[in-house]
Amino acid sequence: MTSGPHLPQERKLVTSIPGPKSQELIKRRAEAVSAALGMAIPVVVEKAGGGVIVDVDGNSIIDMGAGIAVVNVGNSANRVVKNVQAQVEAFTHTCFMIAPYMGYIEVCEALNRLTPGTHKKKSALFNSGAEAVENAVKIARKFTNRQAVVVFEHGYHGRTNLTMAMTAKNMPYKDGFGPFTPEVYRMPMSYPFRCDSCSSSCENSVLETVIHKIEKEIGANNVACMVIEPIMGEGGFIVPCKGFLPGLAKFCKDNRILFVADEVQTGFARTGQMFACEDEGIVPDLITTAKGIAGGLPLAGVTGRADVMDSIHMSGLGGTYGGSPIACAAALGAIATIEEEKLVDRAKELGSLMSAALNEMKKKYPIIGDVRGRGAMQAIELVVPGSKDPNPAALASAIKYCQQKGVLILSAGTYGNVIRLLPPLVMPEHLLKEALEILDESLAQA
Template sequence: MSTPIAPVEQKRKVITAIPGPKSTQIIARRAAAVSASLGMSMPAVIERAAGGILVDVDGNHIIDLGAGIAVVNVGNSAPHVVENVQRQVAEFTHTCFMVAPYLGYIEVCEALNRLTPGKFAKKSVLLNSGAEALENAVKIARSFTKRQAIVVFEHGYHGRTNLTMGMTAKNMPYKDSFGPFTPEIYRMPMAYPYRWEGGAAACEKDALDVVIHKMDKEIGGKNIAAIVIEPIQGEGGFIIPPKGFMPGLAKYAKDNGALFIADEVQTGFARTGQMFASEDENLEPDLITTAKGIAGGLPLAAVTGRADVMDSIHASGLGGTYGGSPVACAAALGAIKTIEEDKLVDRAKKIGAIMSDELYKMKAKHSIIGEVRGRGAMQAIELVIPGGTEPNTAALGKIVKYCQEKGVLILTAGTYSNVIRLIPPLVIPEDLLREGLSILDEAITAVLNESLVSA
């Protein structure tokens, strides 16, 4: 009989330097065994995690403000997820849904069809990753419309496969030297209020017209298969377009017979204070791609959309050996149950209010913060050289290092590598959240005072 695992104490503890001696040894093994192409945000080897805490092999308790890049929205090892996975592993681990179907896959599709915005009949297909979901959404759109052109946006991120690299805006590290990329991808200006020429008011007034003009003149509406956009751009720096921009794009797509695809890989599953970020402006995308927060940490993704569109593909045109793994489906059902039972949509709003309030206080004190932005439990600060809008990448690295040494994990983002993004698990205790934000404030102060200290 296995030994029960003790709960993870929800308290920050810095016992050793980070990385500690055990982590340092294992990271050396990593360097010898694992491709150097993989990055490492936090130099600590994790052995346990729950709530808002990561425990490393040296016993350090680290405040988690990254949630595995918005994956463990329900927290690590959430009870419903663990229970479902353990039961499923004992029953069977794989048949391939296309060979011998199972109930879990169907139940996840039913849940997605129910939860995603749109009053129309919907159907879903399950896959392995966000990039794979985007690949399939584009395949579906091209097949359904009999067109080729795909519209994407500056600062957007959609994945690391060949097609999705072409859709992704930022060259380094995602695209550099990996081309050539798939053709018929057209990149439009993003409504980025902070960096739009003329400022936020001009962005709200002009951005949609600029994009529509470019689509009309450079592509032609009748040639567009789909417009693909993140409701809040994730890797691009948590960029939120002004009200009206997204609905305007959706209308243009509908008027021109194209599909409107919302990439909700990072924004989905209660992250923004709604189950899906598209709900903020009552959008009903033709297709929605999801992954990350869908399954409590297990690999799963989906395309959900209009039933007529999803059924338009020929038999066996979509699929994959591992897509909709029974174990991942069990985890997803546990995660969705957790979100609904524990009212994590409301919890995300509360977390967002706390973070936004504290970040605006920091902005008032620190001239290095150019903008605070976000929605729900998805907040960011953009760092600039004081007195202007020039990106401050040097300060970013120093702030991250300070936080790590103090036992706080934060993530970075942004086309200009100058954005700190905060995406904690939605179950993080409020005191831990506030402590993590306080240490972020300390880090900024230390950087500005040029008096960085070690843990």
């Protein structure tokens, strides 16, 4: 069985974007839905499959966002659909803490097997990335009997109270939502494009600063855990300089601080590894996962050292819906798809294609300050030509152009000036090339 998409893999526009039906329905949205919810593209979706989204007007749009790195296996992948259908017919919910079922156990087994490190691991399942991060912090605090949590500039960890405190960017995630939970300390992040010491030969001065600040301002013996995305997602696909993450991991180990890799966005084949930590051989104490784990159904996990995961008292972790049987069935379908269709390798192939095209664009367009990423997680940072000043206006113009041509592209970045590309890993090459050509045109006019 392959996850062959059930919709024609084509870009096809039959109306302008948004078409008349979408426009009508978006009016209903405005009446019924809180104005606080954003909208990257003003069309209403009817179906989606493989690398395309089809709207209610019949436009087939190339999906370069995968629902923010969720449908890595494509929308409605065969194995996901079949597993979910079978599970819904068998039973929909018992609550794993009331009466357990095999799907949950099998997803934990898969996470323990797939995440970095050969040591004994255990997992627990939740509903969202933020919930996974919250639970990782709970676990780390209880295990270490310490309170401080170290996070990083440009980091994003979610929208709950604790994860808002951990998230760096104020607008739109935190503004006016305080007070935030205490004992969260933010450290400088290695950001090669914007860091003088990183962009010359990196002697890891940022690493030294982080260590110095932790030792002098918090006290390493007060830190329960350090939580970091191996590649910053919402922060703008910032790939830290080589040595930064291993240096942090070593400092954590030396000081009995738990190193928590937040792989909610980078996980499940996205970066051309099953997990981005693998790139520098890092074995985190705990790893948080969500998004790409279940082909679009809500599921998240915390996986880590068995001694850490088992240190929590009975019933100290859980939740009514965490690890729902339907989401677990979907996850088993998604994981089988990733493994059987070799999507880790596919992410590398898509990544090479994207990075070659983006680097060509950089030669032509001085608004591109930086091209970066790993595997099928690639980005360009837009600047005012001749400077490193962020250029969010060029970004808005490029994204609008792409939308009008039937390509959905997402933004990111602390300065709102990063175009990020996250195609489903099953996207056919012709579709990706077409999307890149349109991106090229959009930058020419921006």
